[in-house]
Amino acid sequence: MELYDKTALEIGRMIKNKDISCREAAKAYIENIKAKDGELNSFVTVLEEEGLKQADEVQKRLDLGEELSPLAGVPMAIKDNICTKDVLTSCSSKMLYNFKPPYNACAVEKIEAAGAVVLGKTNMDEFAMGGSTETSYYGATKNPYDYERVPGGSSGGSAAAVGAGLVPYALGSDTGGSIRQPCSFCGVSGIKPTYGGVSRYGLVAFASSLDQIGPIGKDVRDCAEILSVISGHDRRDSTSVKGFEYDFSDSFDGSVKGLKIGIPTNFYGEGLNEDVKTSVLGAAKLLKDMGAELYEFEMPVVDYAVPAYYIIACAEASSNLSRYDGIKYGYRSNEGESLLDVFVNSRSEGFGMEVKRRIMLGSFVLSSGYYDAYYKKGLQTRALIKKSFNEAFEKCDMIISPVAPTTAFKIGENITDPLKMYLGDIYTVAVNLAGIPAVSVPCGFDGKGLPVGLQLIGQTFSEAKLVKAAYAYQQNTDWHKRAFEKMKGGSL
Amino acid sequence: MSWETVIGLEVHVELATKSKIFCSCTTEFGGAPNTHVCPVCSGLPGVLPTLNENVVEFAIKTGLATNCEITRFNKFDRKNYFYPDLPKAYQVSQLYLPICRNGHVDIEVNGNKKSIGIHEIHMEEDAGKLVHDPWEDSTLVDYNRCGVPLLEIVSEPDFRSAEEVIAYLEKLRETLIYLGVSDCKMQEGSMRADVNLSVRPTGAAEFGTRTEMKNINSFKAIGRAIAYEAKRQIEQIEMGKRVIQETRRWDENKDATYAMRSKENAQDYRYFPEPDLLPIEISEEWIERAKSEMPEPAWAKRERYVSEMGLSEYDAKVLTTERSLALLFEDTTALCGEPKEVCNLIIGELMRLITESQTAADKIYVDPGKMAEIIKLTVEGKINRNAEKEVFEALFKEDIDPVSYIEEKGLMMLEDDGLVESTVEEVIKNNPKSIEDYKGGKQKAFGFLVGQTMRALKGKANPQTVNKILKEKLDSL
Numbered sequence: 001m002e003l004y005d006k007t008a009l010e011i012g013r014m015i016k017n018k019d020i021s022c023r024e025a026a027k028a029y030i031e032n033i034k035a036k037d038g039e040l041n042s043f044v045t046v047l048e049e050e051g052l053k054q055a056d057e058v059q060k061r062l063d064l065g066e067e068l069s070p071l072a073g074v075p076m077a078i079k080d081n082i083c084t085k086d087v088l089t090s091c092s093s094k095m096l097y098n099f100k101p102p103y104n105a106c107a108v109e110k111i112e113a114a115g116a117v118v119l120g121k122t123n124m125d126e127f128a129m130g131g132s133t134e135t136s137y138y139g140a141t142k143n144p145y146d147y148e149r150v151p152g153g154s155s156g157g158s159a160a161a162v163g164a165g166l167v168p169y170a171l172g173s174d175t176g177g178s179i180r181q182p183c184s185f186c187g188v189s190g191i192k193p194t195y196g197g198v199s200r201y202g203l204v205a206f207a208s209s210l211d212q213i214g215p216i217g218k219d220v221r222d223c224a225e226i227l228s229v230i231s232g233h234d235r236r237d238s239t240s241v242k243g244f245e246y247d248f249s250d251s252f253d254g255s256v257k258g259l260k261i262g263i264p265t266n267f268y269g270e271g272l273n274e275d276v277k278t279s280v281l282g283a284a285k286l287l288k289d290m291g292a293e294l295y296e297f298e299m300p301v302v303d304y305a306v307p308a309y310y311i312i313a314c315a316e317a318s319s320n321l322s323r324y325d326g327i328k329y330g331y332r333s334n335e336g337e338s339l340l341d342v343f344v345n346s347r348s349e350g351f352g353m354e355v356k357r358r359i360m361l362g363s364f365v366l367s368s369g370y371y372d373a374y375y376k377k378g379l380q381t382r383a384l385i386k387k388s389f390n391e392a393f394e395k396c397d398m399i400i401s402p403v404a405p406t407t408a409f410k411i412g413e414n415i416t417d418p419l420k421m422y423l424g425d426i427y428t429v430a431v432n433l434a435g436i437p438a439v440s441v442p443c444g445f446d447g448k449g450l451p452v453g454l455q456l457i458g459q460t461f462s463e464a465k466l467v468k469a470a471y472a473y474q475q476n477t478d479w480h481k482r483a484f485e486k487m488k489g490g491s492l
Numbered sequence: 493m494s495w496e497t498v499i500g501l502e503v504h505v506e507l508a509t510k511s512k513i514f515c516s517c518t519t520e521f522g523g524a525p526n527t528h529v530c531p532v533c534s535g536l537p538g539v540l541p542t543l544n545e546n547v548v549e550f551a552i553k554t555g556l557a558t559n560c561e562i563t564r565f566n567k568f569d570r571k572n573y574f575y576p577d578l579p580k581a582y583q584v585s586q587l588y589l590p591i592c593r594n595g596h597v598d599i600e601v602n603g604n605k606k607s608i609g610i611h612e613i614h615m616e617e618d619a620g621k622l623v624h625d626p627w628e629d630s631t632l633v634d635y636n637r638c639g640v641p642l643l644e645i646v647s648e649p650d651f652r653s654a655e656e657v658i659a660y661l662e663k664l665r666e667t668l669i670y671l672g673v674s675d676c677k678m679q680e681g682s683m684r685a686d687v688n689l690s691v692r693p694t695g696a697a698e699f700g701t702r703t704e705m706k707n708i709n710s711f712k713a714i715g716r717a718i719a720y721e722a723k724r725q726i727e728q729i730e731m732g733k734r735v736i737q738e739t740r741r742w743d744e745n746k747d748a749t750y751a752m753r754s755k756e757n758a759q760d761y762r763y764f765p766e767p768d769l770l771p772i773e774i775s776e777e778w779i780e781r782a783k784s785e786m787p788e789p790a791w792a793k794r795e796r797y798v799s800e801m802g803l804s805e806y807d808a809k810v811l812t813t814e815r816s817l818a819l820l821f822e823d824t825t826a827l828c829g830e831p832k833e834v835c836n837l838i839i840g841e842l843m844r845l846i847t848e849s850q851t852a853a854d855k856i857y858v859d860p861g862k863m864a865e866i867i868k869l870t871v872e873g874k875i876n877r878n879a880e881k882e883v884f885e886a887l888f889k890e891d892i893d894p895v896s897y898i899e900e901k902g903l904m905m906l907e908d909d910g911l912v913e914s915t916v917e918e919v920i921k922n923n924p925k926s927i928e929d930y931k932g933g934k935q936k937a938f939g940f941l942v943g944q945t946m947r948a949l950k951g952k953a954n955p956q957t958v959n960k961i962l963k964e965k966l967d968s969l
Contacts, residue, residue: 081538082538083537083538089537089538091537096537099537101531101536101537101538102531102536103531103536103539105538200540201538201539201540202538202539203538204537204538205537205538205768207767208767208768209767235542236539236540236542237540237542238540238541238542238543238768238769238770239540239767239768239770315764316764316767318572318762319570319572319581319582319762319764322572322574322580322581322582323535323537323579323580323581324537325574325576325581327576327579327633328534328535328579328633329536339576343574363762366572366762366763366764367760367762368760368762371763371764375764
């Protein structure tokens, strides 16, 4: 078995047992990145020298007997919208093509303190806006299973890099499905944490009330370990929750006995690909066979989640992205005579189409005369969605649902049809609107051999329970491993 | 036709918190450009605001002092617009739920009392400053002031004259300084007023179209700007033109206002709730605590100085122009029990010294204990008035110890009657002509002899003792 097949915790154990040094692990992955990423394009920045230096430093800490996390010395990558001190943090946008933050995001501080070895920054949809990583200024990332196809998005670089074995794990961010959907497309596992679980300090904002940083790994056990490291209250983020710590100590007994799993029947209707439907319902049946109880019900309000999401997310984005004006940092157009020219030309040239589309949508729904008709309605819908989830969780422990209505589509297939692209978010955005957690794990392949993912959605801060069910599922299936083997026989 | 001027004010005050509203940078005025900044207040990507609770506390106190209702459930909103001095391209402010509402400030103009309504007070952050470099012909941005906390105090359109506006601003300034929430320095921009003004025929029920004047940075200029703008609007209407709703800039040098931008194609600020900050709930306890910490207001001090300490209304007013002076007055009086003496020393000497030394009154330090000591020595006749002034000046300038200073400089009055006696004898011996005059009934001669004696004693004798001894000696001649 090659190193690239191992989980982060397995590599961490090997390092701890001195089967392999931190430098050897980093070097092996850097070699793999060099060999494969030219085509895959999952990295915006590869930190070869810095990564090796960091590996040596972690090794030194370990050799001195410092008690570090089980992830100490394990190489990893960070999505390019998470600030890394003195390292390009471009959000895959021309607008920030030269932006090197003078500080680290809270999640980066924490993961580095735990002994992570950062090998680079991963590609993404520009400012996390998109579900295919095609809107990146640095070009599309490819799906490791099929180079003709997208890896999903917006954390497509992170998911593809983990899927292709270029790093054992990565950090992503999820505003409307940006961790879960690429995990589903690339056959890897991920967690979108409860809003407020992980500090947003240093995450370049897309939609502040929806954004969360979360882990992407080979299996859910890795993801739980990463989440324990990066979570916790941070006084620099007022929305990070105080007085809560994740406790996964009961999550790995492999049992789902007595768990009540809800199936919202309206999630399985029109628009859902048959192969995806079969795989997800197959997983539900397996969970039932393992001892869980299934419970069918309707969640009609979720049908309004996509429009509510695009109103709220775009409104916040239009404000959050206003700071990129060509004055202080980032891209500045050389054209123009007046101050207004600097603003208009810098923004027109610096932002891509999708970002501009969302800024315009957001500015429109906030403008006077339309605020009540759109933004306020969006907020009301959001409250109803939250209420509807609360009611569901009175009757069940978690909900099982597809992550996306399809498997990975072809590069260029949806890019000219934004509405079709937005409808792909139908199963994921409600979770962000409600601020609740969801875990995404592989659950099969479609007829073309592309991975399918399912998500388990739970009440606020129920990650331990979701991980418990997902872990038990992964103990009883090998999709997450087969996915990987299959990919090796394929494109790579 | 006679016209009535209708005015409403939007006053911005920078709060005297140590750190900025959403980060820990200092709020200190000045400093080299872009030295009081961090990733948060300069709006770098990925940073988040954290609320400085002192800002809320100062806002509560200001609301209580201006008789406002305090909003219990507060939120911040974003006001979006592009300008280089606004690094996030939005200002965090309060639109929907301002912290204070429905208050009033009572003023008095020419003996007439009037209550000015406060529509609302809200918290927000200040922007940076653009600095134009005429040599390079470029404009640079200084973000030091970015994120300094502001209160915007919005009055009702209750003013009818410039005098009322100035009386209100003076009252507001005094109130805020006494509360310690702002230093209200117009020249440093920590107090700024925007004037909304319209005119209408006297007796009309409807308001006329208003203009907003910005950039007025002294009370004097406000008076002049109001006079100019009211006249301009009346002239427009009398010429058959209409007043355009617009923002006008006051040009101090030209003594005129000119149009900045028309409100008719006004900017849309696309306000929406700030998602990066949690709502602030203000509890009853918080309000009670703020109340208990509020110092005595200036008007209450004035009343007390007159009724309990026997000062004139004029003196009470002068002492309370600066909170530091009022506090020095109170502390020193408590230690020496001589309110009138303390008052005279502050108004007569200290205020002169402050002016001469060109320091701000709120920056001076005079030790009340030492000041009380000087006054006691004067009252007990141990030093004379000139010595009092001299010692006090030294105290102001170098914080000397009064007793050692007096001893060192030999300013203590003589208590040796023998020396006075021998000096008087000497003076009598040397001035036979004056003795003759005195004997001849010329009272002036006595004064001359006293003067001669005092001069010989370098003024350090008690004049009463000199008088007594001289009289005895002359009478016994």
